[in-house]
Amino acid sequence: MTLKYYHAEPVANSLKSMIPLKEKGLDFESVYVDLHKFEQHQPWFVAINPEGQVPVLDHDGTIITHTTVINEYLEDAFPDAPPLRPNTPEGNARMRYWNKFIDEHVMNFVSMHGWHRMVGVIARGVDSGEFEKLVERIPLHEQREKWKTARSGFSEADLANATRKIEVAVDKVEAQLGENDWLAGEMFTLADINFYAHCGMMVERMFPELDIATRTPRLVAWRDRMTARPGVAAALGMPDHTAPGLRTWTGHAR
Template identity: 45%
Template structure:
């Protein structure tokens, strides 16, 4: 059996899959893709992931992309502790969390981070280098968003909407953890993994939303997550990112 995982630093979608693979105890070969150096756009890597994104799992020569799909696959295919609840209804609740992370939490974080960081990145590069890198991004939607972000083109209304989403995430997670150790069915699941992948950096990046006073349940859950050997092993993976930190 061969398992190869192509991933970036232990944050965001890479952290999501790194947690699952470590929690499950699957032996795998790690291939670090340096995102700030745009290694995700190298022609060799594009052969396995034409979207030019991480993570990518290759299991016995078969390629799988999309972090949420990869995590379900890892749970289904490999031995180790179950990362999904047994009950189909609870599985549904778990997937509502993973969908919410993919459709609301993660994009809101990304767009706000791009708004903050990309203009500086574009200016820091030699003349024409940013445009050259933009041109190599395979996904048109991503290319357009980065181009817009570089010129400070997101509207105040959009920015406000994404900030509002993050405030809603903070409240929703805090409520779900009231009286519970984990988000769904009182067991550690892919829902915790997905929310943690984006939420781990919130007390640092959005301290006004996630902190000891406002969200004590969230803070205690973060500590519980980090105490898990699989999550700790995921967080200990190489981290050479520069501009992506600190808000993921």
């Protein structure tokens, strides 16, 4: 049995499936894909994932893409490793409700700020002619549009709307954490990992205007419980090659 994980820095999508791999204690080969060099759109990588996106899991030649799908796959394929999915129908439904909310609501709006602040810096760092060529090579139409928008910058109205959506999400999480210790109930699950990787781990740094420390104290306590988990800490400890000048969110000086 060989597991290979193609990923970038330990944040967002790449972190989201790295945490389950570490939490479940699975032995895997790490393959770093350098997004600063646009390696995810290179022919060698597109041959693995035609959508040109990280992360990718290769399990004995079976290719799995999209983090929520990868994470449920790990539960199905390695039932003897510590579970991150409740073993009741209701628990699974609660977990999947949150995963859906995070995938379709939280992720897109955090991502807009991420693309504006970080990917924009990368996109604007490329010469015009070269940028056109890079964009042409991107397999997915949506991703091509996102790169172009990142280069020109998202509108203030779109960014403000995204921040408002994040505000709704953190309030929703705060309310849920008043009911249970973890998002889907009394058990730490893939839903917690999902929210942490996309938003929870860095929400204070990304959205200082939301005043997270006083607004959502249960979210802060939950975030600290997450960060303290050995599996999460191991995932966060994976190499971070973020280019200088792009480290605001991971706590480094710009």
